Amino acid sequence: MRIEDYALIGDMHTAALVGRNGSIDWLCLPRFDSAACFAALLDGPRAGRWLLAPAAALASGPARAGRRYREGTLILETTWEADGGCVRVLDFMPPRGEAPDVVRIVEGVRGRVEMRTELALRFDYGSIVPSTRHDGGELAAIAGPDSAWLDAPVPLDDNGGTTTASFAVSAGDRLPFVLTWQQSWLPRPARVDAFTALDDTERTWTGWLSGCSYQGGYEQVVRRSLLTLKALTYAPTGGLVAAATTSLPEQLGGDRNWDYRYSWLRDAAFVLRAMIATGYEEEARTWRDWLLRAVAGDPADLQIMYTLDGTRRIPEWRADWLDGYEGSRPVRVGNAAYAQVQLDVYGEVLDCLYQSREAGLRHDAAAWDLQCSLMDYLEGHWREPDHGLWEVRGPRRHFVHSKVLAWVAADRMIRTVERHGRSGPADRWKALREKIHREVCERGYDAERGTFTQFYGSRGLDAALLLIPRLGFLPPSDPRVAGTVEAVRRELVQDGLVLRNRPDLDDVDELAGSEGTFLACSFWLADALALLGRGEEARELFERLLDLRNDVGLLAEEYDTTHARQVGNFPQAYSHVAVVNTAAMLAC
């Protein structure tokens, strides 16, 4: 299955990917970053999955079905035209109660359709086949810390560790299947009524979406991306995963495969700015509180990413028993980037907190104290090299984007003093802001080529430089901005979409292979064009990017223009936040 053949369902604790063929191929329980009990996505059916589809569709190989989300929700409706009739399957995860549940309701629409289900629970990323017991329409599975139950309206069989059932659905039938997980030392959770859960789930998502204030011509697009971003948020803490998956490759068959089921301060800051812009203050408040808890302590210990509960250590290891998505090995769990130095995150965080004040969000004294201590730290360290926002696995450099974000940090602190009456050394920060600006313009700008560069003295470019006008470092009218946009278009655009950099130049990255075009950067090009007054070109690019979304409006991190396929982790918050921000910009 292609990455874009998947749809997302979730309960704001975790998420599952449902394929067009009716197979749930990815699910981590009980949390986004827990071990997967369905990992077929990264190997094949033997790594665990739950298939539910017309039997004829299975016999004739991967079949295509019509599908959509129920309006304003994360309830997936897949409609199959099959021999003898038509059947619809509703897939969703109800709001988390006692335990996580996956509900699949099979509805007969017309005629009579033979159906087949196959459930292979494989705990710990496909490595553990549990013991199972069947009792009529119920399966109980257990191994180590995990136990699960399938409550089915039809008799179940066991076929060598896979639970199966064949049954017929007639017009008007509604057959509910409920999979429930629990820690193995606890009793079975109370049974969930699938139809009540359907109503609750619908009410939860539509109620949340009714708070959306976006108006401007792309309502449906913005609403779907906001729902996706909300689905990537871990409700108990307010932390947000960068994506629902690990190790979907940046290059098909390559080794640039990373685990994104953690909270990056940068990504979350982008998301929160989009949430504020679309009326979601509560999300901003919750994330601000998550941030205050996660980074509390010495600002020197600030990390670029944390787990959803703020845990700092995220050791990286390889699940070598998995073949990887279309052979893209290794499958990584954890992310060694947590130990990197990326100085831009200070600017991201301070900008985000400034924007939330501008939006009228109340901050207590602790928030301002945190801002001041982050600024103090940055004041003493902005001149140091870092790994940059693309998290290069190579030597530290003086990345221009990181320095620009140091300027942003000082700028937003000054504005907070001036506009929000907080007390702080504004004159000192003004001198610092000026010093950073001067240095970036002297050392990060190549006057001969008329462009800012990736790092001081580099030959390469960086798509993140497209953010310069939006961040206010230079006005759009400055010729250096137009020069940089043109240089990016000349050197980083591939088939109309933007690469984040050229890792082969200047040996910026020690990894082998290449990657697809980076979707967030392509949206940033649209933003830059809009700011330069080239609205038509901006809109054209934006609409081309929207056409890359799959049939249910989802985007991965990257797009491989050679194979015309989405690549990288999926769905990716960075890409969806860019959809919202560019739509907002084009509405102005």
Ligand SMILES: OC[C@H]1O[C@H](O[C@H]2O[C@H](CO)[C@@H](O)[C@H](O)[C@H]2O)[C@H](O)[C@@H](O)[C@@H]1O
């Ligand atoms: O490809 C290099 C790096 O890729 C990942 O980082 C990217 O994803 C992050 C989360 O969305 C984003 O904040 C960052 O800007 C991106 O470059 C990966 O997590 C890194 O380990 C890897 O080095």
